[in-house]
Amino acid sequence: MTSDEKKALQLTAVKVREGILTSTHGAKAGHPGGSLSAADLFTYLYFKEMRIDPKNPRWEDRDRFVLSKGHTAPGLYAALANRGFFSVDALPTLRHIDSFLQGHPNMNTVPGVDMSTGSLGQGLSAAAGMAKGAKFLGKDVNVYSLLGDGELAEGQIWEATMFAAHYKLDNLCIIADINGLQIDGRTCDVMNTEPVDAKFEAFGCHVIKINGHDFDDIAAAFEKFHANKGTGKPTAILMKTTKGKGVSYMEDNAGWHGKAPNDEEYAKGMAELAAARAALEV
Amino acid sequence: MAEMKKVATRDSYGNALKELGAAAPNLVVLDADLAGATKTGTFQKAYPERHFDCGIAEANMINVAAGLSTMGLVPFAATFAMFAAGRAYEQVRNTIGYPHLNVKIGATHGGISVGEDGASHQCCEDFALMRTIPGMTVMCPADDVEARAMVKAAYEMDGPVYMRFGRAATPVFHEEGFNFQIGKGEVLQDGTDVAIIATGIMVPEAIEAGKTLAEAGISARVINMATIKPLDEELVLKAAKECGKIVTVEEHSVIGGLGEAVCSVLAEKCPVPVKRVGVNDEFGHSGPAAALLKAFGLCADNIVAQTKTLLGK
Secondary structure, X not given: OOHHHHHXXXXXXXXXXXXXXXXXXXXXXXXXXXXXXXXXXXXXXXXXXXXXXXXXXXXXXXXXXXXXXXXHHHHHHHHHHHHOOOOHHHHHHOOOOOOOOOOOOOOOOOOOXXXXXXXXXXXXXXXXXXXXXXXXXXXXXXXXXXXXOHHHHOHHHHHHHHHHHHOOOOOEEEEXXXXXXXXXXXXXXXXXXXXXXXXXXXXXXXXEEEEOOOHHHHHHHHHHHHHHOOOOOOEEEEXXXXXXXXXXXXXXXXXXXXXXOOHHHHHHHHHHHXXXXXXXXX | OOOOOEEOHHHHHHHHHHHHHHHOOOEEEEEOOOHHHHOHHHHHHHOHHHEEEOOOOHHHHHHHHHHHHHOOOEEEEEEEHHHHHHHOHHHHHHHHHOOOOOOEEEEEOEXXXXXXXXXXXXXXXXXXXHHOOOOOEXXXXXXXHHHHXXXXXXXXXXXXXXXXXXXXXXXXXXXXXXXXXXXXXXXXXXXXXXXXXXXXXXXXXXXXXXXXXXXXXXXXXXXXOOEEEOOOHHHHHXXXXXXXXXXXXXXXXXXXXXXXHHHHHHXXXXXXXXXXXXXXXXXXXXXXXXXXXXXXXXXXXXXXXXXXXXXXX
């Protein structure tokens, strides 16, 4: 990746973060913390990694993305809007009674959403079904699914991972957002899911550990995913992140899991992001 | 009915999948380590590359089916009714029902007639659970011929379907090639004093009850209601208006199943006296299927007795 490409991704990631604040502020609800921790990943997927066509969201041979941690819809929506699936002007209507932007992703109302999710633990199974379907149909389609680290306590995640390894779904890329926090507090205190790497390895995956806010790391991880195709093993990218990343008062604070910024907080956050944007545009 | 040919509708399910498979290359089948019991093994022998065993992980299987359907495939997911509708209820609700995906759930071993396995495996709540999911079609065939026609109709329609099949061999009374339609009940015997509306393996019992009642001078209309949702309201209301009294019969809890579906329509549009014959808010237990059905009143004799009581005779 050239430094210009990297800078462009970083700038886009700031816009995605602005979209997360704008939508949750507009909704007076929603989940900014986990959306921000995954903002760089959403950016990389939709602006670099996935074969998609915003003008033809249901293109049969597109790559698929399933947001298993569906509550971070604000992050997904901000990426989709910035990528041109729908207007960024719609973002403040998040969760409104007449909006297509449902609180959790709805594949039938939001262009670009490949699977309705929200109930934790289920998305990865659906992604595995897509990957199995692509293999069965002989299609070169990659399927990506983002999980939360709190979500790893759901038993179905491990049923799905076992299925993916058993059926040699090397076209499936599991990504876990390890921000270390969940609603009730630190993941290690609420329900310790570590060692996550050893678990995914034991379940038959190639495991790649990265810094989820470093685009060089993210790019290298997806290169490895592509290199792993043909090995018959799914890939699991474990990305260490900071919940609330990019908005100082939200960073590493479980209180911002499912709370929207008020007007004052919104202004402060947007000012911080504007400064980040300006620094990149120099 | 001892002279009639008997087939378990789970066998019909497996046979129908195999038959459909030839002309439907997009049909795939999932099972959760019960292919021998659900009879998807019949399909598996013919089309091993289209049969995906998911192991003992029903929740995952249901969501894998959802994912497969978005790729343009038509998945039929099979396991026992207890685990399809019970264990995986929320997976069905959120990841098949809510996005209205084209997934067919073929649930076998429904009801008390599971027999010796006992209460843990005798699902008498599946109609209730599946009925409450918006857009879900819920069906239960009365015999082998209807079961095979139902599987084909489910494949041909777009949208989520739940079908319940039985473990025990039961009489085959339909002629081959009968015209099955989703959402349409079937009048098997006309009558004017009372209408008996039954579903699944209770239909042959209702037919027998109708004959016994005729001998006693009671004219009973016997209706096979294979589609529980969407319910054939027109046929129910016609029966209420013309017969004045209704008996419902199902191998399911009297809570939430066919009986309550019929009562809901009648209460709002044509209130008439109803007697619901079903499992009376209790768990089953082990025993031979035929003996259990009798013990729980799911038999022609009890239908006759309950109908007479309702009619004050």
